[in-house]
Amino acid sequence: MTATTASSSSSKGASSDDGHERPLGIGFVGAGMVGQLAHIANFALIPVCRPVALAELRPRLGGQARDRFGIARLYPDHRALLTDPEVEAVVVVTRRPATGGVVLDALEAGRHVLSEKPMAHSLAQAARLVDAARRTGVRYAVGFMKRHDAGYQRFKALYDGFLASGELGRVVFLRGYCHGGAFACNAEGFVMTDEQRPDGLEVWPEAPDWLPPALVRDYAWFLNVFVHDVNILRHLVGRSPEVTFADFRHANGRVVGFDWGGFSGILDMAEIPFADWEEGIEVLFERGRLRLRFPPPLLRNVPARIELERTGEAGAVARPAVPWSWAFRRQAEAFVADVRGGREPAASGEDSLADMDLIETMWRKAIALGNTPAANRD
Template identity: 30%
Template sequence: MTTPRHLAVGLVGTGRMGAFHAETLAHRLPGVHLAALADPAPGAAQRLADRLGCPMATTDVDELLADPRIDAVVIVTPARTHAGLVEAAARMGKAVYCEKPMAVALAEADRAITAADKAGVPVQVGFNRRYDAGFRAAHDKIVAGALGTPQLLRSLTRDPELADPARVPPWTIFLETLIHDFDALRYLNPGAEAVEVFAMADALVRPDFKERGLLDTAVVTIRFDNGAIATAEASFQAVYGYDVRGEVFGSAGMLTMGDLHRTHLTAYGPDGAATECVTYDQDLFHDAYVAELADFAECVRTGRAPAVTGQDARAALAIALAAIESVTIGRPVRVGEPERR
């Protein structure tokens, strides 16, 4: 009996999230082989390769993409490089997993989608909440009709701290943080699309960086074409932990999801009751991060279409860009109006 060849995956970008995904590819997914690492920072790929036993490390991304032994590529680089790398990988015939956002402009997203379609390769985007057990169970109940008609939705992301504001590009709160919430709201309102957005944002955590374009606090109201109204909010400083939650209110009830408690332990003492909260995304979404790469590998092996596509990434980006436009001009914006950046 012939043993099937392991799926050979190359990873581009060996920073914090890249290192976690590399560990997953190397050690957590049966039938997957971490074949190569690339990072333009001198020594970065080699250090991670040495730790994980990866046979190839390079500073030249093109070298990795051109390697015929590599079946698929995982892209975990800075957001503004994603679309170009998706295009380049697709042109080399590689299946692509790309961290969010897939692009920061709709024209970029369209070029990436077109390149993948032309090459006949799948593109999956890293919207991890779709792989979280609670969010997925909520989605399944909504699809089954258990909630009736979704009417009010809410999604929030509160990061534990803003470590280095000088390194945060303008509009990050919409393009890289709330982009998760925009996708989650689409996921929890299946079949509906956003039609109008009104957004407010300010620098409440670090007002001294506002003139440099950093907005660290935002609330977005979204109207969908099925009549549902949603809110998404984000903050870059939740002193109590990493807080990600969702809620859907419908004609037949309500669903809530998300829990930032590290365990279900509550300690009672002379100062009252206390619980320990998660402060790190890789703790809160550890299983979801692994599950999304496992699903990507299965898509590549079987030819099944990804559950989270380039079109999903484009739709979430369209909401993010409308939110940026709304903040800029101070009024509601129709989703899909010309980009103003």
């Protein structure tokens, strides 16, 4: 089989022999638990796309996942998958240090890409990927599924509406938090084997080259866990903040201060084994409070929950209703629609460059203030 590129125009309005639009051919790189449950299972339910190929370095796992989800072809690695002419778009869910290289190969092969977050481990790496997407004219999305959560989208509409109307006054303070917990919710419906993950993928450095080597492991963990929260706060407000302080001295329990231009904010972060999941946003207005709490990531069909409290109405808390839905399913549907419609994804690689820049700024600030960890995280 020879390598064939699928241009962005080839998946737009393509028709089959009977005159109906041809389903978008999707290939998957990686078949771990998250790859299967959050991505393959959701794309398999979308009528206008078709899972046609899977690349997995562990052959038994790959074979079992292929059979479970009815995927036509299994490849030993992503390079072999990219020679498949039916693969028009690729979903990348692999080891984080390997993500950048796999995504770059897919973009340069002319495939549309949705990759798990973080898109890379430095702003410079991320810029390489965005440049490749621009050159090849394909859609490139990053897996910030919270942006597609129906509860968050309603929350964002309420926030924007209150700013426009002035009904609750100005924003006084913004808090984001992520304390971790049980993200998998006893998930079922996937297969696993006892195979060791073999070598065979190019890995990129796990931190920018200016970061002291002793901080690399801690930085990579921080980026992987908390880039979701950086992305969602930046999207909510519509811009990046000034970083006023960053305290990363302790291995678990981080705090970053922001100036959003007109109001202050904070992001506090930890990773605690709660039985539930603790992550959300709180906006304080002069005359009210708007709260959002995210569900555990793998909890199916439960959107983020909203609470609205107005000052002067003691005990009156409104909880706007949001239809049952799952952020990962909505993300998959949005990616397929963006590719087929030739639209820029809402959580695009280009947009996420600002996340990478902001996280590097946090770490520079922590270093400048002497607020870095004394030792790597265990």
